[in-house]
Amino acid sequence: MIHHYQEGTLQNGSKAIQEYTPAELAVCYGCGWNNPHGLHVKTYWDGEKGVTRFRPAPHHAAYPGTTYGGLLASLVDCHSVGTVVAAAYQAENRAPGTDPVIIYVTANLNVTFKQPTPLEAELELIARVTALNGRKARAECIVKAEGKVCVTAEVIAVRVDPQT
Amino acid sequence: MIHHYQEGTLQNGSKAIQEYTPAELAVCYGCGWNNPHGLHVKTYWDGEKGVTRFRPAPHHAAYPGTTYGGLLASLVDCHSVGTVVAAAYQAENRAPGTDPVIIYVTANLNVTFKQPTPLEAELELIARVTALNGRKARAECIVKAEGKVCVTAEVIAVRVDPQT
Numbered sequence: 001m002i003h004h005y006q007e008g009t010l011q012n013g014s015k016a017i018q019e020y021t022p023a024e025l026a027v028c029y030g031c032g033w034n035n036p037h038g039l040h041v042k043t044y045w046d047g048e049k050g051v052t053r054f055r056p057a058p059h060h061a062a063y064p065g066t067t068y069g070g071l072l073a074s075l076v077d078c079h080s081v082g083t084v085v086a087a088a089y090q091a092e093n094r095a096p097g098t099d100p101v102i103i104y105v106t107a108n109l110n111v112t113f114k115q116p117t118p119l120e121a122e123l124e125l126i127a128r129v130t131a132l133n134g135r136k137a138r139a140e141c142i143v144k145a146e147g148k149v150c151v152t153a154e155v156i157a158v159r160v161d162p163q164t
Numbered sequence: 165m166i167h168h169y170q171e172g173t174l175q176n177g178s179k180a181i182q183e184y185t186p187a188e189l190a191v192c193y194g195c196g197w198n199n200p201h202g203l204h205v206k207t208y209w210d211g212e213k214g215v216t217r218f219r220p221a222p223h224h225a226a227y228p229g230t231t232y233g234g235l236l237a238s239l240v241d242c243h244s245v246g247t248v249v250a251a252a253y254q255a256e257n258r259a260p261g262t263d264p265v266i267i268y269v270t271a272n273l274n275v276t277f278k279q280p281t282p283l284e285a286e287l288e289l290i291a292r293v294t295a296l297n298g299r300k301a302r303a304e305c306i307v308k309a310e311g312k313v314c315v316t317a318e319v320i321a322v323r324v325d326p327q328t
Binding site: 024025027028029030032035036037038057059060061062063064068069070071073074075077078103105106107108109110111112113116 | 188189191192193194196199200201202221223224225226227228232233234235237238239241242267269270271272273274275276277280
């Protein structure tokens with residue numbers, strides 16, 4: 001039995017999709033609100049796309065002055081899957097936080113680093129769902145910094161049963 | 165001007181390729197020995213493949229009991245690029261730590277999660293270079309846990325000038 005701590009809607013922009021994840025499942029290092037050591041990615045869904053912002057820590061470096069690709073891949077992963085989850089609730093005409101909880105896991109993460117991502121910048125990630133068929137979904141995501149698209153990515157996610 | 169803190173060879177297995185990175189460049193969150201907050205991926209090259217082992221921390225969870233995909237992508241990234249660097253020194257018949265330093269950056273990271281990776285397990289990553297042509301290199305990498313291949317990946321890396 002999974003308990004939700006609050007029902008709600010995303011369209012008002014006040015609450016991220018990850019904040020609806022039940023406490024016992026919200027342990028993801030990337031986006032679990034219940035992981036005190038994690039990155040706490042928060043995906044805001046506006047009905048068409050997911051948006052998040054993230055400011056890397058100084059220790060999230062690759063080479064001096066640039067952001068680590070593994071961090072960027074992590075942000076892309078959680079934000080894209082969060083966007084898929086938000087879109088899936090919308091496709092079912094349901095508010096997040098209503099039963100049954102919608103859970104997707106990443107099957108493939110394909111990240112292209114177009115140019116170095118500056119470390120001392122606020123990153124903006126924008127994700128869109130390009131396919132939502134049966135249990136399988138696809139999303140495209142970009143990472144922008146200082147007005148430039150530094151990363152493009154595609155994520156394939158698969159819906160899983162919340163009891164498993 | 166880049167200073168190396170020690171010359172050496174990898175084939176004896178005693179020193180990881182990342183340990184030859186000059187201090188001022190060794191700040192990568194994934195594999196920089198000079199980043200006190202980092203993951204410290206260490207790639208050991210045996211002349212044919214790169215091998216590393218990593219034990220995730222309890223906070224590196226995805227869902228309970230499984231390892232976070234973003235961490236796995238990070239390990240794959242640094243270990244694959246480390247393997248490319250080791251292979252590149254070998255291709256030039258040079259020991260790591262000799263000038264000029266060889267630096268590659270990741271252009272594309274494509275990670276497939278075949279099955280959940282257990283969290284409380286030692287991971288083994290094995291990477292092989294599949295192409296090393298001009299400035300561009302490709303590597304394939306797998307992540308094994310408890311005897312199973314949980315992740316397969318391909319990385320495209322591009323050699324960059326150490327002065328840039």
